[in-house]
Amino acid sequence: MKKTVRVICHHEYGIPEEVASVETWDIPAIAPNQVLVEMKASPINPADINRLEGKYPIRSPLPAIAGNEGAGVIAQIGSAVSNLRVGQPVISLDRVGNWCEAYVTDAKNLIPLPDGTPLEQAAMLSVNPPTAWRMLEGFVDLKPGDWVIQNAANSGVGRAVIQIARLRGLKTVNIVRRKELIPELEAEGADIVVTDEMPLSKQIRDLTGNADAPLGLNAVGGESASEIAKSLSDHGTLVTYGAMGLQPLQMSNSLLIFKDLRFRGFWINAWYKRADTGEIQEMFDQLIPLVTSGKLEVPVEKTYPLTDAKEALVHACQNGRTGKILFVIN
Numbered sequence: 001m002k003k004t005v006r007v008i009c010h011h012e013y014g015i016p017e018e019v020a021s022v023e024t025w026d027i028p029a030i031a032p033n034q035v036l037v038e039m040k041a042s043p044i045n046p047a048d049i050n051r052l053e054g055k056y057p058i059r060s061p062l063p064a065i066a067g068n069e070g071a072g073v074i075a076q077i078g079s080a081v082s083n084l085r086v087g088q089p090v091i092s093l094d095r096v097g098n099w100c101e102a103y104v105t106d107a108k109n110l111i112p113l114p115d116g117t118p119l120e121q122a123a124m125l126s127v128n129p130p131t132a133w134r135m136l137e138g139f140v141d142l143k144p145g146d147w148v149i150q151n152a153a154n155s156g157v158g159r160a161v162i163q164i165a166r167l168r169g170l171k172t173v174n175i176v177r178r179k180e181l182i183p184e185l186e187a188e189g190a191d192i193v194v195t196d197e198m199p200l201s202k203q204i205r206d207l208t209g210n211a212d213a214p215l216g217l218n219a220v221g222g223e224s225a226s227e228i229a230k231s232l233s234d235h236g237t238l239v240t241y242g243a244m245g246l247q248p249l250q251m252s253n254s255l256l257i258f259k260d261l262r263f264r265g266f267w268i269n270a271w272y273k274r275a276d277t278g279e280i281q282e283m284f285d286q287l288i289p290l291v292t293s294g295k296l297e298v299p300v301e302k303t304y305p306l307t308d309a310k311e312a313l314v315h316a317c318q319n320g321r322t323g324k325i326l327f328v329i330n
């Protein structure tokens with residue numbers, strides 16, 4: 001058994017590719033309730049970038065191993081662990097420490113996967129699809145045929161929204177920044193895809209035939225969020241979960257007075273904290289078969305080994321990608 005592993009860690013906060021370094025760390029001994037996971041894949045998410053920058057609401061004690069999700073295989077189990085076996089594929093619910101060759105964690109922080117699960121896709125299963133799932137489940141009682149309007153529709157979350165919504169019989173209006181994304185999102189199940197030329201709300205009203213849209217999902221902010229809000233039906237809900245455009249929300253008074261809209265927020269970390277184990281498992285019981293059957297799939301633009309951390313981070317910060325940037329490990 002290996003005694004040391006390569007990790008991507010940081011000793012300070014700052015520009016991601018400048019503060020991230022590849023180092024060799026000792027593997028701690030495993031306690032009876034713990035396991036050693038050999039990591040196979042882990043994506044670079046916007047939250048990872050924000051964490052390295054020190055702009056995320058959670059700051060780890062430094063030095064810290066980065067990486068807020070990933071998938072791997074159990075390499076060793078503690079004497080008190082009965083629900084996992086060596087060789088078992090798993091995803092990690094640890095929100096840091098995934099960018100490494102192997103790490104030790106409590107068995108309760110892992111979700112077992114069926115043998116043969118595609119681990120690159122599984123590595124992206126614990127943050128974005130649950131965010132999409134919870135936002136479609138947790139705010140509005142959506143019925144088949146209801147419209148959901150979202151921006152950043154080609155993001156990991158956005159694609160999960162499209163794919164899950166289609167399976168639930170919901171219809172989606174999807175806002176993107178680039179015309180070339182339209183055919184591919186339509187192929188994934190998007191009903192309407194529009195580029196973000198203003199005024200968006202008129203385009204959306206015309207394309208949906210002014211249909212009721214009780215839910216909007218906002219990962220951008222600024223004018224894009226206002227236009228989604230204007231397109232919602234009376235008493236509709238706009239859920240903000242990201243701020244990629246770095247612009248504050250600005251809403252006209254009339255949207256509140258005459259439409260009585262609800263403005264809500266969502267953070268998957270807070271949901272995991274308040275959900276019980278049964279609720280989390282129930283969600284994965286629905287999501288895992290979607291990944292194994294290929295019904296939930298996120299494109300990957302490029303994979304990197306851990307040793308190319310800096311290059312991978314520069315790439316992940318670029319706009320206009322065709323998919324996620326992923327570390328493929330071991």
Ligand SMILES: NC(=O)c1ccc[n+]([C@@H]2O[C@H](COP(=O)([O-])OP(=O)(O)OC[C@H]3O[C@@H](n4cnc5c(N)ncnc54)[C@H](OP(=O)(O)O)[C@@H]3O)[C@@H](O)[C@H]2O)c1
Binds near residue numbers: 047
């Ligand atoms: N609240 C939560 O619990 C939660 C959970 C997961 C993710 N998130 C957030 O959700 C967002 C998407 O995450 P992800 O992992 O799905 O992203 P991703 O796959 O890395 O994709 C990034 C997306 O952001 C778009 N984008 C980048 N800069 C933008 C700008 N200035 N204006 C408008 N759009 C811009 C990109 O569009 P182009 O392709 O055109 O560049 C792309 O659609 C992030 O803000 C992330 O932090 C939140």
